[in-house]
Amino acid sequence: MSIEITTLLFFLSLIFFLVLGLPLAFVLGGVSVLFLYFTWGVDSFYMVATQMWGTMESFTLVAIPLFVFMAMLLERTGVARDLYRMMHLWCGGVRGGLAVGTLGICAVFGAMVGISGAAVVAMGTIALPAMLERGYDKRMVLGCINAGGGWGILIPPSIMMILYAMISGVSVGKMFAAGVLPGILLVALTVTYVLVRSYLQPHMAPALPPEERGSWGDKLRAVRAVLLPIGIVVMVLGSIIGGITTPTEAAAMGVLGALISAAVYRKLNWDILQEAAIRTFKLTGMIAWILFAAHAFSAAYQGMGAQMLIEDLMMGLPGGRWGIIITMIVIVFFMGMLLDPVGIMLITLPVFLPIVNSLGFDPIWFGILFVINMEIGYMTPPFGFNLFYLKGIVPPSITMRDIYWSVIPFVIVNLIGMGIIMAFPEIATYLPDTLF
Amino acid sequence: MRLIHAYVNGITRLNIFLGRWVAYLIFVIFLLLIFEVFMRYLFSAPTSWTNELGQMLFGLYIVLSGGYVMAHRGHVNVDLLYSAFSRRTQAWVDIFTSSMFFLFTLALLYFGSSMAWESVQSMETSYSAWNPPIWPIKLAIPVGTLLLLLQGIAKLLEDVIVALNLQPVADTPKSSPEETQ
Amino acid sequence: AQDVTTWRVQSHWPASSSSYEDSLVRLKNVIEERTEGRVQLQLFEAGALFKAQETFNAVSRGILQMGTISPGYAQDKMTLAGIASGLPFAFHNVWEAAYFHKNLGFEKMLQEEAAQYGVYWATDKVYPTEMVVKNPINSWEDFTKLKIRSSGALQKFLDDAGASTTYLPGSELYPALDTGVVDGAHWGAAQGAASMSLYEVAKYHVKPALNIAGTDVIIVSQKALDKLSEKDQEIVKQALDEQFWYRTNEYQYQERVALSKAMQEQGVQVNTLPDDVQQRLTEVAQKSWDEEGKRSEKAAEALDKLKTFLGELGYL
Ligand code: NA
Numbered sequence: 001m002s003i004e005i006t007t008l009l010f011f012l013s014l015i016f017f018l019v020l021g022l023p024l025a026f027v028l029g030g031v032s033v034l035f036l037y038f039t040w041g042v043d044s045f046y047m048v049a050t051q052m053w054g055t056m057e058s059f060t061l062v063a064i065p066l067f068v069f070m071a072m073l074l075e076r077t078g079v080a081r082d083l084y085r086m087m088h089l090w091c092g093g094v095r096g097g098l099a100v101g102t103l104g105i106c107a108v109f110g111a112m113v114g115i116s117g118a119a120v121v122a123m124g125t126i127a128l129p130a131m132l133e134r135g136y137d138k139r140m141v142l143g144c145i146n147a148g149g150g151w152g153i154l155i156p157p158s159i160m161m162i163l164y165a166m167i168s169g170v171s172v173g174k175m176f177a178a179g180v181l182p183g184i185l186l187v188a189l190t191v192t193y194v195l196v197r198s199y200l201q202p203h204m205a206p207a208l209p210p211e212e213r214g215s216w217g218d219k220l221r222a223v224r225a226v227l228l229p230i231g232i233v234v235m236v237l238g239s240i241i242g243g244i245t246t247p248t249e250a251a252a253m254g255v256l257g258a259l260i261s262a263a264v265y266r267k268l269n270w271d272i273l274q275e276a277a278i279r280t281f282k283l284t285g286m287i288a289w290i291l292f293a294a295h296a297f298s299a300a301y302q303g304m305g306a307q308m309l310i311e312d313l314m315m316g317l318p319g320g321r322w323g324i325i326i327t328m329i330v331i332v333f334f335m336g337m338l339l340d341p342v343g344i345m346l347i348t349l350p351v352f353l354p355i356v357n358s359l360g361f362d363p364i365w366f367g368i369l370f371v372i373n374m375e376i377g378y379m380t381p382p383f384g385f386n387l388f389y390l391k392g393i394v395p396p397s398i399t400m401r402d403i404y405w406s407v408i409p410f411v412i413v414n415l416i417g418m419g420i421i422m423a424f425p426e427i428a429t430y431l432p433d434t435l436f
Numbered sequence: 437m438r439l440i441h442a443y444v445n446g447i448t449r450l451n452i453f454l455g456r457w458v459a460y461l462i463f464v465i466f467l468l469l470i471f472e473v474f475m476r477y478l479f480s481a482p483t484s485w486t487n488e489l490g491q492m493l494f495g496l497y498i499v500l501s502g503g504y505v506m507a508h509r510g511h512v513n514v515d516l517l518y519s520a521f522s523r524r525t526q527a528w529v530d531i532f533t534s535s536m537f538f539l540f541t542l543a544l545l546y547f548g549s550s551m552a553w554e555s556v557q558s559m560e561t562s563y564s565a566w567n568p569p570i571w572p573i574k575l576a577i578p579v580g581t582l583l584l585l586l587q588g589i590a591k592l593l594e595d596v597i598v599a600l601n602l603q604p605v606a607d608t609p610k611s612s613p614e615e616t617q
Numbered sequence: 618a619q620d621v622t623t624w625r626v627q628s629h630w631p632a633s634s635s636s637y638e639d640s641l642v643r644l645k646n647v648i649e650e651r652t653e654g655r656v657q658l659q660l661f662e663a664g665a666l667f668k669a670q671e672t673f674n675a676v677s678r679g680i681l682q683m684g685t686i687s688p689g690y691a692q693d694k695m696t697l698a699g700i701a702s703g704l705p706f707a708f709h710n711v712w713e714a715a716y717f718h719k720n721l722g723f724e725k726m727l728q729e730e731a732a733q734y735g736v737y738w739a740t741d742k743v744y745p746t747e748m749v750v751k752n753p754i755n756s757w758e759d760f761t762k763l764k765i766r767s768s769g770a771l772q773k774f775l776d777d778a779g780a781s782t783t784y785l786p787g788s789e790l791y792p793a794l795d796t797g798v799v800d801g802a803h804w805g806a807a808q809g810a811a812s813m814s815l816y817e818v819a820k821y822h823v824k825p826a827l828n829i830a831g832t833d834v835i836i837v838s839q840k841a842l843d844k845l846s847e848k849d850q851e852i853v854k855q856a857l858d859e860q861f862w863y864r865t866n867e868y869q870y871q872e873r874v875a876l877s878k879a880m881q882e883q884g885v886q887v888n889t890l891p892d893d894v895q896q897r898l899t900e901v902a903q904k905s906w907d908e909e910g911k912r913s914e915k916a917a918e919a920l921d922k923l924k925t926f927l928g929e930l931g932y933l
């Protein structure tokens with residue numbers, strides 16, 4: 001059987017069982033085992049077990065439960081609620097004000113974490129109820145969290161960039177520097193979209209009625225609510241930049257900050273700690289089992305010869321150098337719908353990079369396009385990690401359909417951002433060229 | 437029928453009981469990482485064991501979560517089409533798709549056990565500077581998978597009962613009040 | 618039509634590593650050419666199918682037909698792994714390690730031990746592991762003040778010697794070194810450090826090497842080997858044997874080029890450890906060797922052989 005047909009059957013089975021409502025983790029795991037049986041034999045199931053062990057040994061993943069725990073504490077102690085009250089008092093007059101505030105917090109989160117899942121779950125915990133409560137449209141809220149949560153891998157530090165650097169041989173420092181301006185660009189574009197959309201359709205993100213906007217006294221008193229969150233951000237970011245912790249360890253600083261905040265709110269009691277721990281366990285477990293299976297899925301696909309498919313696809317392409325780059329991006333975009341980002345990198349980059357280099361493109365610029373594409377992949381249906389992480393945390397009234405629909409405009413905004421960076425490579429290359 | 441009932445309730449209780457204890461590992465992981473940061477930054481004396489122990493406990497934490505998450509119906513699925521089905525149709529569909537679940541968990545159980553057994557035999561250690569035994573963590577792979585598998589069998593039994601319209605199953609002790617999200 | 622055998626080969630090198638191209642792709646080309654296409658290698662880069670630590674088991678079980686590893690990843694099976702992956706401050710020159718492996722029979726011992734697990738062991742090359750640091754080490758005090766990112770046996774050694782060590786995954790090494798979470802690290806030697814961009818944030822390359830050893834190994838499933846015709850088996854083994862000499866020599870050349878490039882383009886300086894520091898490190902190192910000798914009779918025998926050899930050279 002050719003790799004083209006295997007690929008088609010492999011992904012069709014994935015979608016088939018997904019649509020039938022089997023949890024994603026078991027779809028990925030079961031389909032992997034099924035296809036390993038036909039392409040490699042029973043012994044290869046050993047790979048599924050070793051991929052699981054590999055996930056258990058991944059130090060960077062330790063940040064996930066810690067950041068989730070931090071968010072749970074902030075939510076249950078009322079710190080998050082006060083923060084949103086403050087934002088509402090100050091920006092409530094603007095349509096979409098809270099959404100913009102949320103995007104701002106996402107951007108800061110992006111600078112604190114190097115991975116994507118933690119921010120989505122954390123923001124889903126903190127921001128989602130606060131915005132729904134204030135009459136925001138659920139799809140607007142979900143889209144913002146999905147898009148903003150993905151910035152963890154675009155705004156440095158970023159595990160994806162480090163992986164890209166390791167596979168491509170470019171400098172990690174340059175990749176980080178290259179991510180800064182595109183990160184700002186994407187944040188700005190997303191904020192613009194939210195403001196325009198909510199200006200045109202006020203019911204999506206209503207402003208606070210004038211009589212509820214509060215006096216200046218109210219506003220100033222409410223500002224106290226940001227002191228603790230800012231303190232936490234300073235602790236986490238400061239400890240990374242100041243060389244006190246690695247990005248993973250910084251997650252523990254976040255928890256420490258949240259515990260201190262809880263103490264200030266006089267809510268540091270066993271009930272809250274216990275409840276936060278149990279909710280954290282449930283979410284982390286959900287995420288981890290998806291990762292176990294997703295890693296097995298990518299490995300199975302690579303074992304079937306996925307790279308040959310990419311080589312075949314790249315063979316004899318028309319369209320000149322830009323045609324080739326765009327084809328690569330389209331391939332990665334479609335793979336992003338169905339595969340996990342690390343797997344995509346391992347499958348495509350060894351084929352793509354020599355071509356990128358021989359066409360005379362800057363591999364750092366290509367890396368940024370690639371990372372944005374991965375970020376989009378985290379939120380494109382049917383299988384985007386962020387979508388499922390978010391589903392794990394939303395109230396039952398929000399369905400997967402809502403989450404799927406919510407991301408469409410945000411994906412388009414990201415694609416526009418990617419287009420701008422393609423047209424003006426300096427956005428990515430200016431900082432690394434200047435700093436190094 | 438009563439036997440099935442007892443099994444479903446028993447397994448669910450077991451998973452929820454174990455899960456609550458494993459959940460507390462997050463405190464230990466947090467303390468270990470913070471301790472390392474303080475030792476390294478304040479005393480310039482990083483330890484060789486805290487990060488590794490934290491890592492090992494994290495592995496334990498996530499691998500033992502499968503059954504607990506399933507007992508709470510916490511493994512996320514796509515409900516686009518599924519939610520439009522009747523409860524009985526859902527049960528039939530679930531019985532069919534459980535084939536994938538069992539394929540996955542049985543493969544994991546068999547090969548995870550084989551991997552763990554190899555590790556136990558050689559009393560495998562990590563060969564880091566600290567060099568702790570890692571066979572207990574590898575052993576947790578078949579244990580965690582088994583907990584998930586048992587919970588999956590419970591789910592299958594419930595589905596069969598619903599699909600065949602045998603008898604409504606009383607609600608499993610799914611969520612105590614403080615655990616609902 | 619002739620029968621074509623395709624081997625799945627899992628590398629422990631990322632595709633950007635020079636060794637992926639120079640060791641693995643070279644071997645693929647040699648084997649495919651000499652068997653006239655009867656044996657084909659399908660290469661997978663680091664982590665694609667199996668993590669480095671599981672590759673030995675996968676080859677041993679015959680799921681993979683070939684793989685590349687560091688001996689350290691097979692520690693729980695191979696009692697000689699500790700000596701193979703390098704006793705600190707033992708050899709002074711690369712040729713000594715090569716001589717020990719090939720002429721004094723250490724490679725044979727490794728092969729015998731690996732054979733118990735159905736694995737054919739072939740050292741890819743011997744080469745040094747060297748450290749890079751943010752500030753030069755000019756005294757024993759400078760050394761003991763260091764916070765070093767390390768792993769495995771070298772971490773234990775550096776710890777025992779009085780430096781502070783910490784283990785971080787490779788993906789966190791660059792940011793940690795950049796912000797000063799750690800101020801030294803080893804990742805191979807010059808080429809390894811360059812591939813991880815470490816010279817951007819740590820400008821001193823420490824000599825002498827922490828160790829010189831057969832840190833890269835090619836392993837072949839005996840089952841897969843037995844399925845080949847005798848002629849092809851011979852071709853594969855021959856190619857592996859040649860590979861050792863070819864790559865050991867080539868790698869030294871590449872190391873020198875990488876270091877000189879880093880010195881010219883990134884302002885890297887060589888920091889030679891002061892004599893007293895070297896002396897004290899050697900003393901600590903020699904104590905750690907005995908630990909490795911205790912792992913098995915074979916290990917004790919290998920260690921004896923090594924000590925005799927080093928004595929002959931006048932190092933002990
Ligand atoms: Na980030």
Ligand code: NA
Nearest residue numbers: 336377383384
């Ligand atoms: Na996706």
